Amino acid sequence: MNKKGQRIINLRKKGRTYTEIANTLKIPKSTVAWWLRGGVKIPKSLEKQMLERSRKKWKRNIDRFNKIYGKIRSEEAAKIREGYKEKAAKEIKILSKKDLKLIGSALYWAEGGTKNRNSLRFANSNSMMIKTTLKFFREILDIPNEKIKARIHLYPHINRRGATNYWARITRLPKKNFQKPQVQISRASKGRRSRNTLPYGTLHLTVCSTELTCRVKGWIRGISERI
Numbered sequence: 001m002n003k004k005g006q007r008i009i010n011l012r013k014k015g016r017t018y019t020e021i022a023n024t025l026k027i028p029k030s031t032v033a034w035w036l037r038g039g040v041k042i043p044k045s046l047e048k049q050m051l052e053r054s055r056k057k058w059k060r061n062i063d064r065f066n067k068i069y070g071k072i073r074s075e076e077a078a079k080i081r082e083g084y085k086e087k088a089a090k091e092i093k094i095l096s097k098k099d100l101k102l103i104g105s106a107l108y109w110a111e112g113g114t115k116n117r118n119s120l121r122f123a124n125s126n127s128m129m130i131k132t133t134l135k136f137f138r139e140i141l142d143i144p145n146e147k148i149k150a151r152i153h154l155y156p157h158i159n160r161r162g163a164t165n166y167w168a169r170i171t172r173l174p175k176k177n178f179q180k181p182q183v184q185i186s187r188a189s190k191g192r193r194s195r196n197t198l199p200y201g202t203l204h205l206t207v208c209s210t211e212l213t214c215r216v217k218g219w220i221r222g223i224s225e226r227i
Contacts, residue, residue, distance in 0.1 A: 008035040015046030017054065097140065104136025105219040114220070120213050123153075123204040127170045130203055134171055137205075141212050145173055149208075152181040154201040163200045171203070 004025070011021045018036070022029040042050070095103070107129065108114070113121030120141075122133045137143045150173055152163050160181055168175050181201070 004031075005035045008032055009040055012036055012040045013042060015042060015050050017050060100136060101140050101219065102223065104133065104140055105216060105223060107133060107136070108216055109220045109223070112216075114217065116213060118208065118210045118213060120207040120209065120216060121204065123202055125198045125200070125202045130167075130170055130205070133205065137207065141207075141215070143207055143209075143212070145177065147207055147209070148173060148177060149179060149206045150177055151179040151204045151206070152201045153204060154181050154183045155198065156183060158199065158201050166200045167203050171205075 004027070007025060008021055008031075011024060016024070018029055018032045021032045025032075108120070108122060111122060111124055111129065112133075113119075113123075120137070122130075124130055124133075134148070137148060138145075148171075150167065150171060152160075152167055154160060154163060163181070164175065164178055167173075168178065
């Protein structure tokens with residue numbers, strides 16, 4: 001047996017893996033495998049050490065793989081989801097006033113203050129829901145801006161002026177329509193709410209009109225009776 005073969009066997013007896021031996025001696029891994037083809041007896045304590053090193057290396061490789069390709073897979077999945085949404089969005093054509101009446105009534109049914117008898121009240125933190133409800137108020141119920149009052153419910157960390165500017169832009173309502181904001185702490189979160197949650201608070205819209213409130217409730221009843 002030449003010196004190279006003996007060194008390979010000696011390193012193996014010390015608990016080195018094929019890869020470690022090849023890297024140490026700077027030889028092909030196939031050469032290591034050839035010299036060790038008959039097998040080399042290794043103490044159980046060293047076998048456990050080898051297994052633990054292999055496990056840690058495997059974990060490092062997996063972590064590295066996930067770090068590099070996890071982001072790529074996430075971006076690809078996001079593109080697929082966006083494709084689904086784009087295709088579905090094209091299925092919706094121009095909305096008629098009849099469509100808007102049904103959408104607005106259903107939205108109010110789900111998120112509005114249906115228990116109020118003399119006023120329409122709608123509250124939400126989602127800007128698109130607020131925009132849709134206001135379109136319903138203006139175009140279907142023919143409510144002028146001066147009849148629509150707004151109040152922002154804030155949490156302690158939210159900037160009052162920034163929130164007012166944001167909702168004024170979303171609603172296209174003059175700032176004189178905005179009542180004094182209400183600052184509150186959620187009983188559920190007890191002040192532990194994430195600062196990134198509801199960055200502009202919740203907007204509450206109110207229109208005082210018994211007739212309009214009853215009309216919307218009537219549309220909701222009509223929808224429920226025909227489902």
